[in-house]
Amino acid sequence: MHDDHNHGQGGHEYGPEHHPVQADAPSVEPQIALMEQALRELLLKKGIFTTGELHRSIERMEALDGAILGKKVVARAWNDPEYRSLLLDDGPRAIAEFGASLGLPEFRVVENAPTIHNVIVCTLCSCYPRGLLGLPPSWYKSKEYRSRVVREPRSVLEEFGLALPPEVEIRVHDSTADLRFMVLPMRPVEAAHLDEEALAEIVTRDSLIGVGLPLGSQ
Numbered sequence: 194m195h196d197d198h199n200h201g202q203g204g205h206e207y208g209p210e211h212h213p214v215q216a217d218a219p220s221v222e223p224q225i226a227l228m229e230q231a232l233r234e235l236l237l238k239k240g241i242f243t244t245g246e247l248h249r250s251i252e253r254m255e256a257l258d259g260a261i262l263g264k265k266v267v268a269r270a271w272n273d274p275e276y277r278s279l280l281l282d283d284g285p286r287a288i289a290e291f292g293a294s295l296g297l298p299e300f301r302v303v304e305n306a307p308t309i310h311n312v313i314v315c316t317l318c319s320c321y322p323r324g325l326l327g328l329p330p331s332w333y334k335s336k337e338y339r340s341r342v343v344r345e346p347r348s349v350l351e352e353f354g355l356a357l358p359p360e361v362e363i364r365v366h367d368s369t370a371d372l373r374f375m376v377l378p379m380r381p382v383e384a385a386h387l388d389e390e391a392l393a394e395i396v397t398r399d400s401l402i403g404v405g406l407p408l409g410s411q
């Protein structure tokens with residue numbers, strides 16, 4: 194058993210100068226970050242909104258579960274073996290069947306199995322398949338998660354309430370600006386009778402990142 198970390202696969206090709214390494218920094222180009230800062234300061238100065246309102250608004254957005262497309266994709270893969278194969282072979286094409294595009298050079302779906310559990314991270318910043326999962330949760334962007342999940346994935350998952358048996362190998366996938374991952378969790382045995390729509394309901398965002406399991410999993 195080993196905790197496989199495929200750091201460097203694909204590589205952060207933009208390099209540090211375009212992809213700054215800052216503690217908990219969002220993954221945005223410096224120019225965009227500067228424009229956002231200027232606009233935010235102007236709106237605060239003009240009294241359009243207060244800092245408190247801004248923070249509450251961000252908290253609301255973070256609390257919204259934006260993983261709607263990701264859930265639908267997983268539910269279809271559970272229900273349709275052909276779609277599952279497509280999703281694992283060619284993620285972008287499988288997403289295109291829902292009329293969506295992530296607009297990324299590479300998108301890969303990694304499948305959990307009885308002895309393999311996948312978890313995603315972006316060690317450099319916060320690369321995340323937003324088109325499928327919505328806004329990344331703040332812990333995903335935290336320096337602590339980014340560094341620790343690579344070194345001690347089993348302990349980090351336990352802190353999320355996910356205690357995996359020792360025989361389960363944990364594979365940590367490091368996302369980059371060009372390459373994003375999504376986990377295809379295992380379908381809970383109890384969910385065998387559910388249709389696609391009901392299946393989508395039991396898929397959680399955290400199960401698509403790999404720090405949780407679908408509802409009803411044992």
Ligand code: FE
Pocket residue numbers: 220315316317318319320321368369370
């Ligand atoms: Fe990143």
